[in-house]
Each structure stands twice: as structure tokens, then as C-alpha cells.
Amino acid sequence: MRKLLFMLMCLFLSIPTIADAHTELSSSNPKEGQRVTEELDEIVLDFAGAIEELSTMKLMKDGEEVSLSQVQVQNKKMVGTPSAPLENGSYIIDWTIAGExxxxxxxxxxxxxxxxxxxxEKEAAQPKAEENKQENEQQDKEAGQKEDQTSSNPVTTIVTVLLFVILGVGLVLLFRKKRK
Structure with missing residues (x-):
């Protein structure tokens, strides 16, 4: 009976850790901070684990969304194809995924x-774009933007409740046996 209790406790301690694992961005093309000097045909985000089809990406320039002709999710990858060649300037890939x-x-x-x-002519518009970029960066800093990992996961909650029930049943059985 002690072995059963030990196994239940080990299970209880290990499952919430496994359930809280998150899929992270492992690499991207272009990379963070990269200066692209040739035409960019596609944007590729690689993740550490498989991602769901509901995952999305937006390409932003000066606070405005830049059109992507398609965004495809392929197991651990998300690939976006720009609708037109990208103009000189600063861009942000804004992505949201649902991990495994x-x-x-x-x-x-x-x-x-x-x-x-x-x-x-496009270069002449750059000072205004830089000004907007600096304003956006300041707003981002003020908002303290980080990855959104605050949502609760119902699977984790269900697993935790089930583990408490199993642990409770195990303790009841253990104490019943000791009384007999």
C-alpha cells in the first residue's frame, strides 16, 4: 500500500509540471533584429513543439498591418507570404499560437x-516612419508587453482535480487497511 501511495504522490507531483510546458519560438526568418538586404519571399517562424491550425501571424509596419497573401501552419512551423515586396523600413511580426x-x-x-x-521617394518618408516606430516602442515599454501566458488552461485544472481525487482515494484506502 505504501508503494501505491508513493506512486500516486510521484504522479501528482509530475503531471502539473508536464501540463504547464509551453511551446516557444525556437527560430525565425528573419531573425530578431535582423536587417534584410534582399527581397523577402516568406516569413518563417519555427517553434519548439507542434502548433495548432488556429495560430496566426500579422506583419506590422509603422503601426499598420502589411498584407500577407497566406499564412500556413505546418506542424512546428508557421509560414507567411507577403502579398507584395516589402518596402524599406522597420517591421514587427506579431504572432499568436496555440501550443500542443x-x-x-x-x-x-x-x-x-x-x-x-x-x-x-520611399526613403524620404523614412523619418516619419522612424518617429512612429519610436512612439510605438515607447508605448510597448510603458505597457510592459511580454508573452501572454496568463490564460488558465482547463486541461491543467481537470488533471489537478483528478490527481487530488486519486490521492484522496489512496489515502482513504491506506487508512482503512491500517484500522483492520
């Missing part, structure tokens, strides 16, 4: 595009 455990996780990857052959 169903827990929503979000994050951002910033990069810049600086292609030499872009025409000079």
Missing part, C-alpha cells in the same frame, strides 16, 4: 528591410 497543450502564447519579432534599389 492548448495554451495561447504570443510574441513579436522585429526586423528591418534595407534594400539598396528601393526608390528615393
Amino acid at each position: 497543450d492548448g495554451h495561447p502564447i504570443s510574441g513579436k519579432v522585429s526586423f528591418s528591410v534595407q534594400i539598396e534599389h528601393m526608390n528615393e
Whole structure:
């Protein structure tokens, strides 16, 4: 009976840790802070674990969404295809995924595009874009943005309740046997 109790306690202590594991971004193309100097055909986000089809990404430039012709989720990867060549400037990939455990996780990857052959008219608009970028960065700092990992996971709650029930039954059986 002691072995059963020991096994139940080990199970109780290990399952919440496993259930709280989160899928994280393992790499991206472009990388965080990267300066892209050639035309970018696709944006690729690689995650440590499988992600759900409901996962999304948005590409932002100067606070405005840049159109992506498609976003595909493929096991541990999310691939976005820009609708048109990206103009010079600063960009943010704003992503949200649902990992294997169903827990929503979000994050951002910033990069810049600086292609030499872009025409000079677009370059003239850069000071305003930089000003907007600095305002957005200041707002992000003030808001203290971090990955959203505050949502509760119903699976974790159910598993925890079941473990308490199993532990309770095990203790009742243990004490009943001692009385006899």
C-alpha cells in the first residue's frame, strides 16, 4: 500500500509540471533584429513543439498591418507570404499560437528591410516612419508587453482535480487497511 501511495504522490507531483510546458519560438526568418538586404519571399517562424491550425501571424509596419497573401501552419512551423515586396523600413511580426497543450502564447519579432534599389521617394518618408516606430516602442515599454501566458488552461485544472481525487482515494484506502 505504501508503494501505491508513493506512486500516486510521484504522479501528482509530475503531471502539473508536464501540463504547464509551453511551446516557444525556437527560430525565425528573419531573425530578431535582423536587417534584410534582399527581397523577402516568406516569413518563417519555427517553434519548439507542434502548433495548432488556429495560430496566426500579422506583419506590422509603422503601426499598420502589411498584407500577407497566406499564412500556413505546418506542424512546428508557421509560414507567411507577403502579398507584395516589402518596402524599406522597420517591421514587427506579431504572432499568436496555440501550443500542443492548448495554451495561447504570443510574441513579436522585429526586423528591418534595407534594400539598396528601393526608390528615393520611399526613403524620404523614412523619418516619419522612424518617429512612429519610436512612439510605438515607447508605448510597448510603458505597457510592459511580454508573452501572454496568463490564460488558465482547463486541461491543467481537470488533471489537478483528478490527481487530488486519486490521492484522496489512496489515502482513504491506506487508512482503512491500517484500522483492520
